[in-house]
Amino acid sequence: MSAWRAAVRRPLGALCLGWLGLVVLACAGADLLAPYDPQEQDLASVYSGPTWAHWLGTDQLGRDVLSRVLHGGQVSLLVVGQALVAYLVLGCAAGVLAGYRRGLLDRVVLRVSDLALAMPTVVILLVVLAIRPHDESAAMITLGVLSAAGLARVVRASTAAVRDEPFVAAARVAGLTTPLVLGRHVLPSVVGPVISLVALVAGSALLVEASLGFLGLGVQPPEPSWGGLIAEASQAIYRQPWLLVPSGGVVALTAIACAVLGDVLRDAADDRTSREPLSWQRMRTRVVRRAGAPADGAAVLSVRGLSVRLADGTTVVDDVGFDLHPGTALGLVGESGCGKTMTVSAVLRLLPPGAVVEAAEVRFAGRDLLALDERGMAGVRGGGIGYLAQDPVASLDPLFTVGDQLREAVRHHHRGATGAEVRRRVVELLEDVRLPDPAGVQAKYPHELSGGMAQRVAIARALAGEPAVLVADEPTTALDVTVQAGILDLLRELRERTGMALVLVTHDWGVVADTCDAAVVMYAGQVVERTDVRRVFAEPRHPYTAALLAADPNAAEPGARLPVLPGSVPAPGHWPRGCRFAPRCAFATADCARPVPVTDEPLHGSYRCVHPRSGTTTGAGR
Amino acid sequence: MLRLVGGRLLWSVPLLVVLSALTFLLAWLTPGDAARVVLGTNTDPAAYAQVRSQLGLDRSLPEQYGAWLAGAVRGDLGRSLFTGEPVSAIVDSRLAVSLSLLVLSALVIAVVGVALGLFGALRGGVPGRLLDGMSVVAMSVPTPWLGLVLVLVFAVELAWFPVTGYVPVAQSPGGWALALALPVVCLAAGGVAVIAKQVRGAVVEVLGRPCVRALRANGLPARRIIGRHVARNAALPVVSVFGVVLIGLLGGSVVVEQLFALPGLGQLAVTAAAQHDLPVLQGVVLCFTVLVVVVNLLVDLVTGWLDPRVVAR
Numbered sequence: 001m002s003a004w005r006a007a008v009r010r011p012l013g014a015l016c017l018g019w020l021g022l023v024v025l026a027c028a029g030a031d032l033l034a035p036y037d038p039q040e041q042d043l044a045s046v047y048s049g050p051t052w053a054h055w056l057g058t059d060q061l062g063r064d065v066l067s068r069v070l071h072g073g074q075v076s077l078l079v080v081g082q083a084l085v086a087y088l089v090l091g092c093a094a095g096v097l098a099g100y101r102r103g104l105l106d107r108v109v110l111r112v113s114d115l116a117l118a119m120p121t122v123v124i125l126l127v128v129l130a131i132r133p134h135d136e137s138a139a140m141i142t143l144g145v146l147s148a149a150g151l152a153r154v155v156r157a158s159t160a161a162v163r164d165e166p167f168v169a170a171a172r173v174a175g176l177t178t179p180l181v182l183g184r185h186v187l188p189s190v191v192g193p194v195i196s197l198v199a200l201v202a203g204s205a206l207l208v209e210a211s212l213g214f215l216g217l218g219v220q221p222p223e224p225s226w227g228g229l230i231a232e233a234s235q236a237i238y239r240q241p242w243l244l245v246p247s248g249g250v251v252a253l254t255a256i257a258c259a260v261l262g263d264v265l266r267d268a269a270d271d272r273t274s275r276e277p278l279s280w281q282r283m284r285t286r287v288v289r290r291a292g293a294p295a296d297g298a299a300v301l302s303v304r305g306l307s308v309r310l311a312d313g314t315t316v317v318d319d320v321g322f323d324l325h326p327g328t329a330l331g332l333v334g335e336s337g338c339g340k341t342m343t344v345s346a347v348l349r350l351l352p353p354g355a356v357v358e359a360a361e362v363r364f365a366g367r368d369l370l371a372l373d374e375r376g377m378a379g380v381r382g383g384g385i386g387y388l389a390q391d392p393v394a395s396l397d398p399l400f401t402v403g404d405q406l407r408e409a410v411r412h413h414h415r416g417a418t419g420a421e422v423r424r425r426v427v428e429l430l431e432d433v434r435l436p437d438p439a440g441v442q443a444k445y446p447h448e449l450s451g452g453m454a455q456r457v458a459i460a461r462a463l464a465g466e467p468a469v470l471v472a473d474e475p476t477t478a479l480d481v482t483v484q485a486g487i488l489d490l491l492r493e494l495r496e497r498t499g500m501a502l503v504l505v506t507h508d509w510g511v512v513a514d515t516c517d518a519a520v521v522m523y524a525g526q527v528v529e530r531t532d533v534r535r536v537f538a539e540p541r542h543p544y545t546a547a548l549l550a551a552d553p554n555a556a557e558p559g560a561r562l563p564v565l566p567g568s569v570p571a572p573g574h575w576p577r578g579c580r581f582a583p584r585c586a587f588a589t590a591d592c593a594r595p596v597p598v599t600d601e602p603l604h605g606s607y608r609c610v611h612p613r614s615g616t617t618t619g620a621g622r
Numbered sequence: 623m624l625r626l627v628g629g630r631l632l633w634s635v636p637l638l639v640v641l642s643a644l645t646f647l648l649a650w651l652t653p654g655d656a657a658r659v660v661l662g663t664n665t666d667p668a669a670y671a672q673v674r675s676q677l678g679l680d681r682s683l684p685e686q687y688g689a690w691l692a693g694a695v696r697g698d699l700g701r702s703l704f705t706g707e708p709v710s711a712i713v714d715s716r717l718a719v720s721l722s723l724l725v726l727s728a729l730v731i732a733v734v735g736v737a738l739g740l741f742g743a744l745r746g747g748v749p750g751r752l753l754d755g756m757s758v759v760a761m762s763v764p765t766p767w768l769g770l771v772l773v774l775v776f777a778v779e780l781a782w783f784p785v786t787g788y789v790p791v792a793q794s795p796g797g798w799a800l801a802l803a804l805p806v807v808c809l810a811a812g813g814v815a816v817i818a819k820q821v822r823g824a825v826v827e828v829l830g831r832p833c834v835r836a837l838r839a840n841g842l843p844a845r846r847i848i849g850r851h852v853a854r855n856a857a858l859p860v861v862s863v864f865g866v867v868l869i870g871l872l873g874g875s876v877v878v879e880q881l882f883a884l885p886g887l888g889q890l891a892v893t894a895a896a897q898h899d900l901p902v903l904q905g906v907v908l909c910f911t912v913l914v915v916v917v918n919l920l921v922d923l924v925t926g927w928l929d930p931r932v933v934a935r
Contacts, residue, residue: 117866118637118918120910122873123891123903127645130895130903207764211877214766215892227764234770234881241774248767255762263758278826279746280848283838350835375843382841395836397851399929408850409840445930461840 006268013264016257023254027073034067038224047240056246060236065229065246072224073250076209079140083205084198086144087151092194094148095155096182100163109156113149121146122208129217136209136218136225143208147201154197158190196265203258210251226251278353284374285349285357292360299323300501301347301385301469304361308339308346311354314573317342318525324469329495329502331516331533333509333548337569339525340505341390344471348387349377365468383413386467386500391478392455396446402457403442406430409464429460434490452483459490463498470495471503476511488515510554513537518605521545524570524580531605539614541607544581579609587611626932630922634915641911642694645904646687677703694908700901702894709905712890717909719788720886722798723878724871724913726806731813731867736860738814739821743829744848753818760815765874769808769881776804786883805882809874813867820863824856831855857928865921872910 007013026033041061048058056065098109124146125139132138162168168185176184206226212218213227214234221228229247236243292305301324308317317339324330332340346357347369362369364384372380381387389395397405406426411417414425430438433456446454455475462470472491476484492515495502504515512519512533519536521529521544529542540546549555550563567584576582582592591610600606661673674680678689693700699709738757742750777785783804789797828834829852837847876888883889887906894902926932 114633115637115640118869118914119641120869120872120907120914122876123907123910124641124644126876126891126895127900127903127907130898130900133898203762207762208873210764211766211873214764214877215880217892217895227766230764230767230770234766237770237774238778244767244770244774248764248771251767252759252763255764256758259758259762277746277750278830279742279750280744280829280844281746283829348839350839353830378838378841378843380841381839387836387839389832389836389839391832394832397833397837397855398931399854400851401930408842408846412840412842412846447931458836465841 083144091151099159199262735817743825757815
């Protein structure tokens with residue numbers, strides 16, 4: 001019952017539970033609590049507003065409204081309870097059986113629930129009430145039965161999911177009987193979503209009850225019910241509009257409490273935190289400029305002092321700087337979780353919502369990117385700096401054809417191009433990325449493409465703006481090994497032909513060796529080494545670079561044991577104060593516990609280490 | 623696409639049959655029968671037997687149902703137990719009122735709900751949260767109560783609209799619009815809230831997808847990303863919820879027509895239920911079920927048009 005605890009712990013959930021508890025208790029104890037008999041007439045004080053004697057006023061016969069609300073609640077809550085019992089019993093039973101047994105039973109339950117969901121519910125209730133006049137129990141139980149279809153589907157899906165869990169399969173094999181497996185393993189897992197649904201259905205059942213009462217089809221007057229009170233208020237709408245307040249108020253507040261509680265319980269079951277929901281506004285990455293080293297004027301892309309702070313306050317990139325020279329390729333290397341993707345996303349300002357970039361300089365082709373707003377950055381993206389995402393299929397819109405999406409990109413980057421020119425350019429792009437049959441590919445939807453084809457389409461789209469820099473974020477990670485080489489060959493070829501510069505995010509040294517001119521090695525949000533590609537293999541200075549190279553399977557000697565890098569990258573927020581690699585470093589000493597300054601090596605680059613290696617490491621066999 | 627529509631239409635046949643059979647079964651299971659309703663206080667056994675055979679109640683249940691079904695296929699839904707008028711004629715005379723109310727409400731829900739949801743998804747922050755709160759309230763207010771408050775404020779106090787009644791559009795389009803204004807607001811309020819919430823959730827979900835990030839990375843302007851890609855992707859879940867909301871409107875229309883004295887199918891159903899006039903009630907059920915089938919078909923068509931993967935399946 002952790003969902004309950006989670007709901008109580010949230011102020012909104014506790015408030016709703018409190019109100020519902022209060023209403024149920026007050027109505028249950030109406031015989032004791034109500035100040036008057038609900039039928040007691042006092043013709044001397046009809047249509048009284050709220051007074052000390054009558055807290056919620058009196059109606060057309062001088063009956064006390066508070067007493068009628070409390071006694072009416074007994075009727076209304078009782079029939080809502082009956083609807084919920086029918087809903088729960090039928091929905092859970094049908095759902096568990098269908099999800100657990102499957103086969104014919106499953107198909108029958110699905111079909112029947114299809115039918116039930118397509119019925120005009122309220123009209124069916126009218127039929128029931130025509131046959132059993134004023135029998136609200138019958139009507140509300142019918143409502144519960146008809147609504148149960150929705151619950152059955154949810155329970156069925158959860159049950160089917162749990163059924164396939166290894167521990168449930170093991171319990172079955174171990175000889176536990178079906179009821180035991182269901183009771184002990186399946187039911188607990190569906191409790192969360194079920195109580196959330198029950199709360200939501202309770203709210204709508206209450207509203208249906210109010211409608212039936214209003215239509216005069218519910219319990220027979222003078223017996224009070226909440227819906228009946230609304231009907232009575234409607235007859236006195238000119239004489240005493242106040243009567244609308246208590247009658248509608250109690251129903252609305254109780255229904256609101258049910259709806260909010262349902263939402264809170266669902267969020268608790270999904271383990272969703274109550275943080276700010278996403279919005280387009282929040283997707284714009286904020287920038288803060290700070291003092292730091294000046295940019296390199298010769299570089300096409302120059303970054304200084306770049307840090308990234310996520311919405312939850314953790315810093316994931318810390319004071320990163322690098323230069324990309326025109327026409328060259330830069331490899332951004334490191335294990336997962338070192339901040340490589342965050343770094344390139346920060347340059348393009350495509351960080352997760354709520355993240356903040358702090359930087360001294362981000363300069364592209366002489367332009368100060370930190371000074372640009374979102375609209376200005378949109379002008380740089382695609383046309384100035386192209387971007388290639390990790391997962392090519394997910395980066396294409398599933399609802400539009402390849403041709404549609406490429407024409408859209410070309411049209412955007414070539415304002416005023418005629419339709420024929422756009423179509424010609426799209427064919428050119430598809431030929432450039434070596435996709436055979438451009439016409440056939442254009443007619444396809446993304447889900448009809450293989451990963452390799454999708455990445456070629458994504459490359460074609462990135463090239464549509466003829467960017468001076470292409471940022472490729474692990475462009476082959478999501479692809480089959482067999483097509484990886486083809487994509488990398490294509491990137492190399494395109495770079496040579498178009499002269500664009502390339503930033504390649506990777507953890508594959510083979511890719512760096514084959515494609516890049518320079519390497520930037522990142523560890524735990526920092527740049528630990530920056531050098532040219534020949535030197536990084538021959539003389540890695542930072543022990544992390546050396547260890548990564550030693551663990552590279554490309555360079556491993558056949559038959560020899562591949563050295564592995566022990567431990568793992570510390571999570572953001574848990575970085576050591578001194579050298580962040582020290583806990584995993586074979587050469588760490590007491591000096592490493594202090595913050596490590598960057599050491600510049602003129603003409604070669606820089607490293608961040610107090611015990612640099614001197615070029616005689618293993619794994620540098622290229 | 624044709625197969626999709628064909629399959630759906632085929633599926634609607636059992637829905638119609640099952641629902642009408644269900645109403646028959648319910649009527650048959652209940653003690654007392656239509657003959658007593660017709661006779662009222664007359665308890666003469668001879669008259670009772672005569673009316674029973676007139677109404678066909680002395681036949682077996684499958685026979686009765688078969689006779690009704692055979693009639694229904696030809697457009698004959700029997701006669702009202704009270705007025706003796708043909709049910710099809712009664713239903714026919716009231717369809718225009720209900721359709722006016724339902725179609726206008728659906729339009730209001732679509733336009734206002736989508737606009738509010740989009741606003742919440744794009745702006746977020748305080749306006750977004752305010753919208754969330756308002757939609758919970760709008761969903762939880764009892765429909766009859768909302769109608770009474772609307773009448774009190776806009777018809778009685780401000781006198782902008784007539785309190786109740788209906789004016790056919792052919793008679794006076796202005797009067798028609800004025801008469802329907804408050805009922806439409808009352809009926810649409812809950813649906814607007816549901817759709818606004820759905821639109822916001824769907825748009826926010828799509829905004830978080832990698833393909834939106836890729837479009838931004840390609841430099842496309844916000845207007846184009848949202849208007850073309852986000853809109854179409856987010857429309858998919860919204861359209862199916864919209865279908866559910868429309869079916870819910872049928873139930874709401876029963877209350878709203880009664881409250882505002884609109885002579886539509888919902889009001890007919892309430893009267894028939896109060897008078898135990900089962901043939902009329904069955905006619906309304908059938909009519910509403912056909913509307914449900916049409917709505918579901920439209921939802922499927924729009925989904926298929928929006929999503930190429932559905933047709934391929």
